[in-house]
Amino acid sequence: MYEKVSIPEIFGMNVFNDSMMRDHLPKHVYEELKKTIERGEMLNSSIADIIANAMKDWAIERGATHYTHWFQxxxxxxAEKHDSFLAPPVNGRAIMEFSGKELIKGESDASSFPSGGLRATFEARGYTAWDCTSPAFLREDAGGVTLYIPTAFCSYTGEALDKKTPLLRSMEAVSNQAMRILRLFGNTTAKKISVYAGAEQEYFLIDRELYNKRKDLIFTGRTLFGAAPPKGQELDDHYFGSIKERIACFMHELNVELWKLGVSAKTQHNEVAPAQHELAPIFSDCNTATDHNQLIMEAMKRIASHHGLACLLHEKPFAGVNGSGKHNNWSMGTDDGQNLLDPGKTPHENAQFLIFLTAIIKGVDQYADILRVSAASHGNDHRLGAAEAPPAIISIFLGDQLQDIFDQIEHGEATSSLQGGKMRVGVNTLPYLNRDATDRNRTSPLAFTGNKFEFRMPPSSGSISGPNFVFNTIVADALKEFADQLEKAEDFNEAVHDLIRDTYIAHKRIIFDGNGYSEEWKQEAARRGLPNISNTVDAIPALITDKAISLFERHHVLSRLELHSRAEINYEAYIKQINIEAKTMIDIASKQIRPAVLKYAGSVAQSLAAIKSVGGDTSVAEELLQEINENIVQFHKALKHLEEVAEQAQLLQGSSRSQAVFCRDYVFEAMQALRVPADALEMLVDEDVWPFPTYGELLYNI
Known part of the structure; x- marks a missing residue:
């Protein structure tokens, strides 16, 4: 039943946000905490007990019984571990307590989380530290109400074991370097630069009963077998189409929960593939946006079950139709309200904007391989480079207006900016439209879209922390070089012009506004010397080059040890994911497909014999039986081969990289080989006999 809601009344009602803090904290404590949040200053530990007590009282008023340090x-x-507010009873009466110490620091078993060799199994201690820049919130579900406290997660020896810590470090790095540039341009009011992000989340929704009949979806998140349905996305009729009522009910409940959590869910629509949809929030600071995207994904999975649905966040749950990505919109602005990527009406005169834009061009070209690995995952390998997602080659799309300005600067002075003007649609009753100064390019991995950059490569199931902390760091590095140079300049204006021109000339190879899907672009990119890293295994080494280590250590984002651990974790994740998929394929092939096909072949043989006994034409039955036999023989051989290489992968000794290479080159290829005859058999076997739901059922039975 549709529930009417008032967004202003419910928005942020489950968040210990600025309004709640002002209402529940003494004025001096509120001001101290705000100073910490807004200026990035150290938290005054003397006020922690007051904050914790106020947070506890607010949570208990709303029905909370437990709290958890929520980390990534x-x-x-x-991850989360729940503790009740219950203190040791006094005279048999329950006492509810929550101290500043419990708010600021928690402890978890670090040995049970991926550490990439940073921690031995017996070295278990890890700490969670309160991140006061991301507000605490309440989660309501059938289990009750729990206070969630966003935290960073580190080892006993201080290394980052999470995705939040490097993000916070990188935000500080880009703020420090951007402030140096702003001061040179005469800005004396800004005290901090914030990075803003907004992640467009794509996902699939399918019927849960059908989902529960597919082992591959349950264990791996994607279909490992499946013949193409009669209709896919050829007609483009699902994209922006009318939203089905069942899906609309899901979206409504999702929106309400997210709004209560302060997540500004804004846009929802059907995506290109059947059963595919998208949700996009309004921008927020990068740290909060990252936390919010995790909340969005978790809420999608949980709320889907309320409507008899299953939410698939895998990048390629179905072969043959578009997969899912997560466009990460990125910008930066001052605490006095200035968007540093807003070109204004005359961007050719906006030297400050052009400096920041040029720094991004330089950073992306110089560290394209590191940016590429930030979007790498086993699931994303299925979509990057296909004609549904950006190519694996990193490039930047600027658009006609900015490209024209840089062309002018390269050959002298920029004296004008292209303007969009008016566009008449051609119907008298329709108004004139303001035409943008440039078109868009959907094939670009990194596109400037008016006052922000849109990074289109990140995987749909992953955290946006990685892409953002890498992007923050490479921009900070370019800004540092610029500030070092400009601070020594005798003629600032001339130095700015020369710096923009020289940097653009040195790095313009990264600019491309054509068809990123074309073969010609691959050849042109190779001629320009741009890396074309097609898969995760080849992308990971970029994390531990001397260039990468120097970059991240220079800005105190990640140490050499932390980078090596992340590379190891990425290899291990790839190996484990391939291994799970291979074992799942073997299980399905052995226990479901092969018995079903053999049983059906037996029934066809019986039918053939019956037809022959009455002198009928057996050619159809004979041909069908022959096709089944040929494919089941090929299927059986491919299954045995997959079993062999999967076992070899388990026994393989050597580095994680060598094991990952083996999984990619042999196990994954064997999986692909097994799928071919299996999908052919699906088209030969009676659908009532086929052991699990088909693509047609999964994609259209909503």
């Missing part, structure tokens, strides 16, 4: 380990999902 290197598993790619979030």
């Amino acid at each position: 380990p290197m598993t790619g999902i979030t």
